[in-house]
Amino acid sequence: MTAKLAEALAGIVGPEHVSVEPGALAAHARDATPLFDAMPQAVVHPGSAEEVAAILRYATAEGVPVVPRGAGSNLCAGTVPLHGGIVLVLTRLNRILEVSRDELLARVQTGVPTAKLAAAAAEAGLLYAPDPGSHTVSTVGGNVATCAGGLRGLKYGVTRNYVLGLEAVLPTGEIIRTGGRLWKDVAGYDLTRLLTGSEGTLAVITEATVALLPKPETTGTGVAYFPTLADASRAVTAVIASGIVPATLEFLDQKCIAAVEEFAGLGLRADAGALLLFGDDGQAATVEGNLARIEGICADEGALEVTLAEDVARADALLAARRCSLPALSRLGSLTVLEDVSVPRHRLAGMVARIDEIAAAHDLLIATFGHAGDGNLHPTCVLDPDDGEAIERCHQAFAEIFSAAIALDGTITGEHGVGAAKLPYLEERLGGDQVALLGRIKRAFDPAGILNPGKLGS
């Protein structure tokens, strides 16, 4: 079976781009999600949309599962080949096809790393706004497939807001082009947005046209420490109510502050109950004015201390504090389960309080950081991987956390995706009628059910 499959794939992409070696298969049995793995039968690296189409036609004809994958930095087991078959790695599609300053857009193959697109845009004096936490490793295709978010979601939106058009290959082998170079285009159902966030279950995305913005003139950053997360959350609400929508409003809870300070020694104030990192970008006078107002609001809401970064180096250090939350926490135990719930912004503190209660009830260390501006939290459980009983408690705790988020008008995933990890909770969020509809949409694209089975739409 494997030999026949390898031969068929080699006939399409050339033998040098197919691997059935146990080491290569094992490397593609998992992504960045702990506790999920499954061996594929073959790993293939196509070099064009046409090759992807030929692979998918073969897979549909033979009933072989295909799991598309970029960098494999997925955090919800969205690229784990649960049912075996082919892992289709898109990293050879790594060309930036154009960056247009006149049109404020870029066209890239989807295997391009996000950071490479961002750098190419910056070189043209432009900004690619989406900046998921994994942007140094993730690919544009993975970002589109998961509708990746990031640190600038409130002001700038998420990946969805920047995708203008896609080239995608249907599981039955047709290559379609959706949208294009246009800011307004309503010809047909919005397949561009339907494919964005479809987690590799409807089509394989091979090219994306994305909107860019003029690069903001300046950026400013500040940090505020609060006695409790409730104080920080109140400050966030007050900032928004004052008419400011800042580019960055990130928080760390007390456990994260301690871990980050221990890890990176950035001089964070470890006695605080919460840290709020705020930033804005735009014209210098506006940024200066907004940061001063945020500083004042934080003080009014009981901040222990508020500091504006005096220079870019200090601002970068503060952003590094937020970005290194996960590695810092990872050091506390060798198994780190990072989750991703989202609630209405003003319910942030209530949600963290529920997370803390649930963690205590299950005797677990769960620290929480995330995007205060858009209510997107990353509760992170640190564990001993050999403690099966603790892992069981962790699963139970996260099931309760998902329910708690839903009860607060929230959702089970803000930006990571559903994947395999959260599929069991999807019906609680969407209801049975909507989940059934997702299945019918899935079958409209993928009648043979070969594309990323066991995930969305299954």
Added chain:
Amino acid sequence: MTAKLAEALAGIVGPEHVSVEPGALAAHARDATPLFDAMPQAVVHPGSAEEVAAILRYATAEGVPVVPRGAGSNLCAGTVPLHGGIVLVLTRLNRILEVSRDELLARVQTGVPTAKLAAAAAEAGLLYAPDPGSHTVSTVGGNVATCAGGLRGLKYGVTRNYVLGLEAVLPTGEIIRTGGRLWKDVAGYDLTRLLTGSEGTLAVITEATVALLPKPETTGTGVAYFPTLADASRAVTAVIASGIVPATLEFLDQKCIAAVEEFAGLGLRADAGALLLFGDDGQAATVEGNLARIEGICADEGALEVTLAEDVARADALLAARRCSLPALSRLGSLTVLEDVSVPRHRLAGMVARIDEIAAAHDLLIATFGHAGDGNLHPTCVLDPDDGEAIERCHQAFAEIFSAAIALDGTITGEHGVGAAKLPYLEERLGGDQVALLGRIKRAFDPAGILNPGKLGS
């Protein structure tokens, strides 16, 4: 048949909300699109999502077409009941359920007029950014169903960018809720965006949660006259390339300027080949700086004259000039066919040149105005409704205009929708494989094919 239908509907919504009178049927046989009409069998005004669900269950069981409709201001025959059946008018669902300043959102029933939502937001110090040309009559539901655009598309995006969540009734009667009060939510396929722009062919949208923005501190407006539209288009490209994304960048061609001046006597300069209306909003210093830079760029690109509106009254007069383009043109003949193509921004002048060539070749008066910032043009043909031969030439001319737009990487509709009027051209834009996929998606929602037949997905 009609009696049975009326009785069934009356049983659901009460007899006072069902009409089968010839006058009422005739009033719902057409929308704002000329040259399309078809009589329904009944007009029904449901008062709740549950009543909508009961109507749709009945329609699916009996195979009766249902055409959802808000204000009927559609411009592509999207709400004309081509196959008869029921016109489902949603204007009784006219409650604004909440406007939240803390959460920057509003939740409304979909029969609420767009202008009423905008006014409620303004009262709370907030901005509902989408502002389609028909906003004084159109409903939020119609805006969502068509993904309506408007004058602020470049800086602020279109309706899609503001829809956070929907309540919708499937043709088979299930009531689903998509998205919610969240800026980040990737649980499931993006049904919120799939329904946005689905033109009443997939589900009936009964409630929408929309994002609001803090109201900009100030607004400024200016006008520039150019010898030719090519000069104006070059200025638009230069503005964008300079790093400014202004809130408004509208244009009128020479024929529109003349018609508007004749109609409204606003003191427009009738010797110019093109008028560019520009505006921005935000903090006062930023707006002032941006308008001054745009003024300078227009002068550099050969403007005959550039004026900044010295006060709000003058700015409103200028905006009125743009907004009255359609009524002004309508006076030139009693039949006005308003179209809606979109091209990459820098191809605006090329597209207008093609439109002018095509109009001349067919001996037609086609004037063009539109959104220069996002490349969305509204070529408008003015005709004598009794001149069947001219109407035939008009159809032929628009078919050529759609082909020309596609050839310039553009699309057949930027913001009005496909409806019945442009369905014949959809395959030229999307290709046969994509049109077939739309049909499969349609059937995943509407197995009996009762919802707005003869439109998207048919």
